[in-house]
Amino acid sequence: MLLLVGTFIDTPILGNLEIYHDYLLVVNDFGIIAHFEDKNTPESVEKISATKQRGELIHEVPAGSFILPTFCDLHLHAPQFLYQGNGLDLPLLEWLDKYTYKAEERLDSDPVLAKRVYERLAERLLENGTGAVSLFGTIREETKYAFPLLFSQSPVLVLISSKPSLILAKSMLDRGIRARVGKLSMDMSTRPTYVESSADASLEAAERFTADCCAISHSQSSRPPLIEPVLTPRFVPTCSDKLLGRLASLSANRSIHIQSHLAEARDQVEWVKSTRGKDDIDVFGDAGLLTQRTLQAHCTYLSPPDLKRLVDAGTSIAHCPLSNVYFSSKPFPLREALDAGVKVGLGTDVAGGYSLDVMNAMRNAVAVSRMREGDRISKESSGKDLAGKSLAITWIEAVYLATRGGAIALGGSWENLGVFRVGSPFDAQQILLFDERGQGVGPLDFFDLDSGVNVQGSGWLTRDMIEKWWCIGDGKNRARVWVQGQQRRVLDNS
Numbered sequence: 001m002l003l004l005v006g007t008f009i010d011t012p013i014l015g016n017l018e019i020y021h022d023y024l025l026v027v028n029d030f031g032i033i034a035h036f037e038d039k040n041t042p043e044s045v046e047k048i049s050a051t052k053q054r055g056e057l058i059h060e061v062p063a064g065s066f067i068l069p070t071f072c073d074l075h076l077h078a079p080q081f082l083y084q085g086n087g088l089d090l091p092l093l094e095w096l097d098k099y100t101y102k103a104e105e106r107l108d109s110d111p112v113l114a115k116r117v118y119e120r121l122a123e124r125l126l127e128n129g130t131g132a133v134s135l136f137g138t139i140r141e142e143t144k145y146a147f148p149l150l151f152s153q154s155p156v157l158v159l160i161s162s163k164p165s166l167i168l169a170k171s172m173l174d175r176g177i178r179a180r181v182g183k184l185s186m187d188m189s190t191r192p193t194y195v196e197s198s199a200d201a202s203l204e205a206a207e208r209f210t211a212d213c214c215a216i217s218h219s220q221s222s223r224p225p226l227i228e229p230v231l232t233p234r235f236v237p238t239c240s241d242k243l244l245g246r247l248a249s250l251s252a253n254r255s256i257h258i259q260s261h262l263a264e265a266r267d268q269v270e271w272v273k274s275t276r277g278k279d280d281i282d283v284f285g286d287a288g289l290l291t292q293r294t295l296q297a298h299c300t301y302l303s304p305p306d307l308k309r310l311v312d313a314g315t316s317i318a319h320c321p322l323s324n325v326y327f328s329s330k331p332f333p334l335r336e337a338l339d340a341g342v343k344v345g346l347g348t349d350v351a352g353g354y355s356l357d358v359m360n361a362m363r364n365a366v367a368v369s370r371m372r373e374g375d376r377i378s379k380e381s382s383g384k385d386l387a388g389k390s391l392a393i394t395w396i397e398a399v400y401l402a403t404r405g406g407a408i409a410l411g412g413s414w415e416n417l418g419v420f421r422v423g424s425p426f427d428a429q430q431i432l433l434f435d436e437r438g439q440g441v442g443p444l445d446f447f448d449l450d451s452g453v454n455v456q457g458s459g460w461l462t463r464d465m466i467e468k469w470w471c472i473g474d475g476k477n478r479a480r481v482w483v484q485g486q487q488r489r490v491l492d493n494s
Contacts, residue, residue, distance in 0.1 A: 002027040002426070002485055003051055005039050006061020007461050009068055010419050011400035014338065017466070020420070021459050024048065025067075027426040030223055031485025036420050063460055064434040064441075065479060069418045070131025070427040071358035072406025074318035075259075075297040075347025077136045078168050078181075079107045079114070081121045085354045092265040092327040092352075093190075093237070100351075101191040104184075108140040108194075111162035118171035121356075125177055126481050126489040128357045131427040132178040132407070132414055134259055134295060134318070134347075136232055137165035139184040139196055141205040169213050173227050176488045178414065178427065182232025182259055183209040187243045199243035206231055206247065210256060223484055224413070224425070228257065233289070235261040236272045236280040241287060248288035257293045257412060259318075260284070263306075264298035265327045281306050290315045295409065297347055299337075300328040307333070307340045316343040316409035319401070321364035323352030331368050335391040345406030346398075359473070362398035369393045395470050430480040431473070432491070433465055442476030444468060 004027075008020040024044040026035035037044050051058055061067060080103060087099040107114040125133060142163050165183040172179035187202045189195035196202040210229040217227035231247050233239040251258050262280055263269055272280045281302065284290050292314030299317045302310075310317065319332050337344055346361040347353075353361070373392040380388065393401075404418035416424040432441045438449035446465065469477060481489040 001029060001056075003047070003056075003058045004061055004067065005048075005058060007066040008036075008420050009066055009461075009466065011396060011404050012419050012421075014400050014405065015394065015397050017396045017399065017463065019066075019461055019463075019466075021461070025420065025426070027485040029485075031425055031483075033420060033422055033424050033426050036422055061430065062436065064436070064438075065430050065432045066461055066466075067420075067428050067430055068129075069403040069420070070429050070481060070483065071129050071402045072345055072410060072414075072418065073125070073130045073133040073348050073356075073358055073361075074295060074316075074345040074406055074409060075136075075320055075349050076133055076356075077350060077352070078118060078121055079104045079136075079138050080351035081124075081356075082107060082113075082117050082351075084351045084356070087351070088326050088354065091267050093267050093271065095327070095352075097190055101189070101194045104138045105191070105194045108138045108164050111164060111167055114164050114167050115171065118168045119175075122171050122175035122177055124356050126175060127475050127478070128359070129429045129478050129481060130177070130356075130358055131429075131481065131483045131488075132410065132417060133172075134180045134230060134410065135168060135172070135182065136234075136259070137168050137181060137183050139186050139194065140164055141183065141209060163209075163212065165209055166212055166216065169227050169229075170216055173217065176226065176483050176486055178226045178417075178483055180228045180230040180257060180259070180410070181213060182230040185231065185233045185243060185247060186238040187240050188238050195238075199240050199246060202243050203246045203250065207250065210250075210254070226484060228413070230257045230259050230295075233258075233260050235264070235268065236276065236283045237268060241276075241283070244283065244287035244289055248291075251291065251293055252288070255293065257295065258289055258291065259295045260289070260297070262296035262299050263301035264324075266301075266329050269301050281309065285309070285313075292411065295411075297349065298324060298328065298332065300324055300330050300332045302333070304336060304340070307337050307342055311341045314343075316345070316411065318347035318349075318409070319344050319365060320347040320349035320353055321361060321368045322355060323349035325364070325368070327352055331372055333372075333391075334365065334369055334393060335372075335389075338393075338397075343405070343409040343411070344401060345409035346401050358402050359470070362395070362402050362470070365401065366393055366395055366398050395467055399470065426482055426485045428482045429478055431469060432477050432479040433461075433469055442474055443472045444477065 004025045024039040028034040082103045169181040185202045187199045213229035217225040290313040294315040297318040369392045407417035479491045
């Protein structure tokens, strides 16, 4: 059991930031919030007293720190972490051919490298405050490779079998990250060496991966499982209609989540239209893949009727503002999607986006929305658009998208994340703004504190302080990370 007393913040609804001063939060042995009230209520006082009598520790969150839900990253290509920060010079389909498929194929054929990449990815996610993530893996179900047997009198190579996407799942599980992991399904490809042999073979591999992923998730803990499989047809250009329909049936029969890409870039949209004779939203819809279990990334080329269609289906969107800048010639209509009631969260989309930091995604989401609003105002002033509603989102709305909104978009067993309330899993991060001397931590400066303003009483945290952290804070401000009530990271001050 974990007891924390201090200041907490969350965004239970879009646009609403709540600050809870001097609250007691109790986490039970399953990592679930069992109590969350002002520390001075009778029930809180009783719990604090009983804990002290048992000689157990009550964790005091110091002034200068607050507790925030961990971030949800709705779209990340794990094998592309191998070349994060490189190769952003081409249109999407050319980029996939030149960089992506090669990197994914390399990790498929080298499980030792895959393990190094995925374990480091897990560390980086925790460094950046990400507690829940939806991951794309690679296509190969199983890899056989020769491993030298050491200490033998003559050179001996032993044939070892490994499952690359399970290496990814286990890497996340070992670091205690909540992850949906998908083995890619691709029965079509421009790269002959990186494709599955048929729709039937692809489906069978997806079925086996789903079973294996569930098995390792349930093998290591009595707590609710952190790892879940997700069916992952890469996107329409790499999946036949037969494969898409079979995956839809598998999802429906076993209640498995689905992730893919939808209406991402001009070249991709035009390619689908020319080869399939319809838009990719219709391809997904006809296959039965627009459901309440479906998460679609990007969606920049969707029309208002398309957004309404997603609302009716219950399908969620992973908004990836940074990668959209590189690969889509138009921005995602975020404000319109939110107003329409689409479930939206944020994705980093590494390596199409170069940053693993969801804070970067939040800032880019706001920046792009403000550019869209500037364009709207310009058109309005020239008489071309008289709607008059702002397309910009605020930093508080961005926090919602990164936490509570992302959890709702992920859905299923994760829909209660991103908020501090009884019954929700305790996935949280401690943010350190200033130290006991009142000096800002990392890139933060608070000059009023340097002048001797008292911050030791209740109510010290203001929205201005949170906004400053949101704008310029970094990893130096992240003191601790918990997932399912377990502390997964502590800031190294060395």
